[in-house]
Amino acid sequence: xxxxxxxxxxxxxxxxxxxxxxxxxxxxxxxxxxxxxxxxxxxxxxxxxxxxxxxxxxxxxxxxxxxxxxxxxxxxxxxxxxxxxxxxxxxxxxxxxxxxxxxxxxxxxxxxxxxxxxxxxxxxxxxxxxxxxxxxxxxxxxxxxxxxxxxxxxxxxxxxxxxxxxxxxxxxxxxxxxxxxxxxxxxxxxxxxxxxxx
Numbered sequence: 001x002x003x004x005x006x007x008x009x010x011x012x013x014x015x016x017x018x019x020x021x022x023x024x025x026x027x028x029x030x031x032x033x034x035x036x037x038x039x040x041x042x043x044x045x046x047x048x049x050x051x052x053x054x055x056x057x058x059x060x061x062x063x064x065x066x067x068x069x070x071x072x073x074x075x076x077x078x079x080x081x082x083x084x085x086x087x088x089x090x091x092x093x094x095x096x097x098x099x100x101x102x103x104x105x106x107x108x109x110x111x112x113x114x115x116x117x118x119x120x121x122x123x124x125x126x127x128x129x130x131x132x133x134x135x136x137x138x139x140x141x142x143x144x145x146x147x148x149x150x151x152x153x154x155x156x157x158x159x160x161x162x163x164x165x166x167x168x169x170x171x172x173x174x175x176x177x178x179x180x181x182x183x184x185x186x187x188x189x190x191x192x193x194x195x196x197x198x
Contacts, residue, residue, distance in 0.1 A: 011049050013039045018060035023105045027057055027116050027123075057116070058126035064108045065130045072137045076144060083144035084151060084192065091168075091188045095181045103179050106172040109134075113169075135161045142196070152198050160196055167191060 017038045021030040032053050036043055050056040075086035098106070105111075109127060116123050139161035145151035151160070167187045174183035 007049075010039070010041055010045065014041060014046065014049060014056070015060055015063040018056060019064050019108060022057070022060055022112065023108050027112060054120055054122050057112070057120065058122045061109065061112065061123065061126040061130050065134055069133060069137045072141060076137075076141050082148050082150055083141045084148070084197075087138065087141045087145070088188065088192055091184075091192065095184045095188070098175065098184070099181050103175055103181070106176050107169065110169045110172050114173075131165060135165045138164055145196075146198075150198055151196050155196075160191075164191055164196075 014035065017035055018030075021035060021038070032043070032046065035056075036046055046056070050059060072087070072090050075081065075090055076083055078086065081089070109131060112123065113127055117127055118124065135158075139157045142151055142160050142164075143157035146153050146157060151157075164187075167190075168184070171183040171187040175181055
């Protein structure tokens, strides 16, 4: 295995472990040594990859959202489903997964916004950029649904995508307190099943 390939694997392993630990324990509750021990990488290598724990946190944030954006994009690209159904499928599967995990975790972005969103500029910018990327793929789906005639056109796809992200994030927080996915179901039904519909 080439050195660059091993370096990429190590970096990916660190990011994956970072997602898992930050989701379970938060940014401040996760020690650097704990991450290094989990992936068996020396501290010097960690600093070569990221430079600091704060930079690592920012990279974990970006890494976390990638599969969700890919999943939504994949659903939107499937020719047999309309865009509104693709978005509903994504959110329904997310709700089912949260039920399987007994409401643990929620969303790493929402968790970190509350914990470090206003205390780390590097992480704040990463959170903002990542939320915007997530919003953008939802905006694409809503725009396609507008073209297909299933979503109202008197509101911009961007405004509706922002509202969907904001409402979903709030519903995820309520889910944790209530130990129920009912707030998530209400969010999806109220917006995708009612307010946004043509």
